[in-house]
Amino acid sequence: MNIKRLSFFQRIGIWRTIFEIFLVGVILFVVFHHFPRKPVVSSWYSKIVYEVPVSKKLVALTYDDGPYPVDTLKILKLLDKYHVKATFFMIGKQMEENPEVVKMVLDGGHVIGNHTYTHPAKLETYPTAQIVGEIDRCEQVIEKMTGKRAQLFRPPLGLVNSQIASVAKDEGYHTILWTVCGDHHDAPTPQLMAKRVFKVIRPGGIILIHDGRYPDRWKDVIATDIIVKTLLKQGYHFVTVPQLLEQESKWPSRHTHSLL
Numbered sequence: 001m002n003i004k005r006l007s008f009f010q011r012i013g014i015w016r017t018i019f020e021i022f023l024v025g026v027i028l029f030v031v032f033h034h035f036p037r038k039p040v041v042s043s044w045y046s047k048i049v050y051e052v053p054v055s056k057k058l059v060a061l062t063y064d065d066g067p068y069p070v071d072t073l074k075i076l077k078l079l080d081k082y083h084v085k086a087t088f089f090m091i092g093k094q095m096e097e098n099p100e101v102v103k104m105v106l107d108g109g110h111v112i113g114n115h116t117y118t119h120p121a122k123l124e125t126y127p128t129a130q131i132v133g134e135i136d137r138c139e140q141v142i143e144k145m146t147g148k149r150a151q152l153f154r155p156p157l158g159l160v161n162s163q164i165a166s167v168a169k170d171e172g173y174h175t176i177l178w179t180v181c182g183d184h185h186d187a188p189t190p191q192l193m194a195k196r197v198f199k200v201i202r203p204g205g206i207i208l209i210h211d212g213r214y215p216d217r218w219k220d221v222i223a224t225d226i227i228v229k230t231l232l233k234q235g236y237h238f239v240t241v242p243q244l245l246e247q248e249s250k251w252p253s254r255h256t257h258s259l260l
C-alpha cells in the first residue's frame with residue numbers, strides 16, 4: 001500500500017489503529033506483570049506436601065519401603081545415637097514379616113506412615129477400588145501393630161494422580177512426597193547421596209532415603225550418618241513429618257517443587 005496516495009483522513013485512521021493496538025499491548029503488559037496471579041494448580045495437586053515452609057531450621061528425615069531386619073535396625077541405631085526422630089513409610093506386607101522391627105521403630109519414638117500393602121509399581125493405573133484396597137490393607141496392619149491410625153500416606157515411587165490423592169484425602173491422610181531424594185542413579189555412593197541432599201535441602205524440607213525393598217541398603221545407612229551429622233552441625237533440627245506439619249498453621253502455604 002502506498003501511504004502517499006491515501007487521503008489525510010485515511011492516514012489519520014491508520015495511525016489511530018496503530019496507536020490503539022499499542023495501547024492495548026501496554027494495558028495487557030501492565031495487567032500480567034503487575035497484578036498478583038494465583039498459581040494454576042488443580043485442587044488435588046495442591047493437597048500434596050513436598051515441604052512445609054518454616055522459619056526455623058527444621059527438616060524431616062523419611063525412610064521408605066521397610067521394615068527390613070538388618071538395615072532398618074542399623075538406621076535406628078544411628079538415629080538413636082544422634083537423638084533424631086524420623087518418619088518411616090512402611091509396606092504392610094513387610095510389617096507383617098518383621099513385627100519385631102516395627103516394634104523397635106515405635107519404641108524409638110519414630111512415626112509410621114502408610115506406603116500401601118504390596119507397593120505396586122503402577123498404583124496410578126489401578127481402579128479406585130484396588131487403590132482403596134492397597135491403602136486399607138496396609139492401614140489394618142498399622143492399626144493392629146501400633147494401636148492407632150496412620151496420619152500419613154506416601155504412594156509407591158511417589159506416583160500420584162487425582163484418584164490416589166482423592167482416596168488418600170477421603171481416608172483422612174496427608175499425602176507426603178519429598179523435597180529431595182538421596183537415592184538416585186547419579187549418586188552411586190553414600191557421600192554423593194548426601195551431597196544431593198545438601199544441594200537442595202532448606203528449612204521445612206523433607207528428605208527421602210530408603211531402608212528396604214532391595215536386599216541391601218548399606219549406602220542409605222552410611223548416608224544417614226553423613227546427612228544427620230552434617231545437618232546437625234549446620235544447626236538443623238530433625239523433626240517427624242507430623243511435627244513439621246504442625247508448623248503449617250503459622251505458615252499456611254504449602255509449596256510444591258520438582259522431585260530432585
Ligand SMILES: [Zn+2]
Binds near residue numbers: 065115119157
Ligand atoms: Zn516405596
